[in-house]
Amino acid sequence: MNVLIHFKKQQLETFIKLLILENEKFIKKDFNLDKSLMKLLNDVQEYYRRIGESTEEGNVSQLKTHLDIAVSGIDPVKLERVKTRRRDIVKIACYHCLSSLNQTLENSLVLVKNIINEATENINQVLLSAYQAKLITDAIIKKADTIDKCTSLWEKLKENEQILLLDKKLKLTILQQDISIILDQALSKLKN
Numbered sequence: 001m002n003v004l005i006h007f008k009k010q011q012l013e014t015f016i017k018l019l020i021l022e023n024e025k026f027i028k029k030d031f032n033l034d035k036s037l038m039k040l041l042n043d044v045q046e047y048y049r050r051i052g053e054s055t056e057e058g059n060v061s062q063l064k065t066h067l068d069i070a071v072s073g074i075d076p077v078k079l080e081r082v083k084t085r086r087r088d089i090v091k092i093a094c095y096h097c098l099s100s101l102n103q104t105l106e107n108s109l110v111l112v113k114n115i116i117n118e119a120t121e122n123i124n125q126v127l128l129s130a131y132q133a134k135l136i137t138d139a140i141i142k143k144a145d146t147i148d149k150c151t152s153l154w155e156k157l158k159e160n161e162q163i164l165l166l167d168k169k170l171k172l173t174i175l176q177q178d179i180s181i182i183l184d185q186a187l188s189k190l191k192n
Contacts, residue, residue, distance in 0.1 A: 002175055003050075003051045003175075004175055004177055004178055005112060005115055005116055005119075005173075005174045005175070005178045006116070006178060006181055008051065008108075008112045009109065009112045009113065009116065011047055012105055012108055012109040012112060013109065015040070015043070015044055015047070015105050016102075016105050016106070016109065018040055018043075019040065019098065019101060019102055019105065022036060022037050022040060022098060023098055026091075026094060026095065026098060029091075033091075033094050034067060034070075034071050034090055034093075034094060037067065037094055037097055037098070038064065038067060038068070038071075040101075041060055041063055041064045041067070041097065041101065042064070044060050044101065044104075044105070045057055045060040045061060045064065048060060053108070056104055056108060059100070059104050060101065060104065063096075063097045063100055063101060066093055066096060066097060067090075067093050067094065067097050069093075070089050070090045070092070070093030070094075071090055071093075073086055073089075075089055076089075076093055076096075115173050115174060116174075116178075116182070118173075119170055119173065119174050119178065119179070119182055120182050120185075120186070122166055122169070122170060123170075123179065123182050123183055123186055124186050126157065126163055126166060127183075127186055127187070127190070130157055130160075130163070135157060135160065136153070136157070140153065141187050141190050141191060142191055144183075144184075144187050146184075147177075147180050147181065147184055150180050150183045150184045150187060151176070151180045151183075153183070153187075154167070154179060154180065154183055167179070
C-alpha cells in the first residue's frame with residue numbers, strides 16, 4: 001500500500017513517544033502497565049497492518065501473545081502455570097515487550113529516515129543542477145511558496161530527460177506528494 005513516507009515518520013515518532021511514557025510507567029511500577037502496553041501494541045499492530053508491513057505486524061502480534069500469556073498466569077518462557085510471583089512474571093514480560101517494541105519501532109524509523117534522506121539528497125542535487133543550468137532562477141524559487149507551486153515547478157523540471165529519470169527513480173520509493181514536500185523544504189532553505 002502506498003503511504004506518504006512523511007506520514008510513516010510522523011506515526012513512528014508518535015509511537016516512540018508513547019513507548020517512552022510506557023517506560024516511565026514501568027519505572028514507577030504502575031499496576032496498569034500491562035493494560036496500557038497492550039493498547040499500545042494493538043495500535044502499533046493496526047498501524048503496520050494499514051501500511052502493509054506484515055513482518056513487523058507479526059512481530060508485534062508475538063509481543064501481544066507474550067504479554068497476554070504472562071497476564072493469564074503462565075510463564076511465557078517455560079509455558080508453565082505460575083502459582084507465585086505472578087506480578088513479577090508480568091513485569092518481566094512487560095520489560096521484554098517494551099524492549100522489543102522499541103527495537104522494532106527504531107528499526108522502522110531508521111529505514112524511513114534513510115529513504116527521506118536519500119530522496120532529499122537527490123532533489124537537492126536536481127535543484128543545484130537546474131540552478132546551474134539556468135532552468136530555475138531566484139525569482140522562480142521565491143514564487144514557489146506553496147506545495148502546489150512546488151509540484152508545478154517539479155513538473156516543469158521533469159521536461160528534462162535526466163530529471164524525468166530521477167523522478168521515476170524517486171517514485172519507486174516515495175509518492176509524488178513526498179517529492180513535493182521535500183522540494184518545498186529545499187526551496188525554503190534556498191530562499192533564505
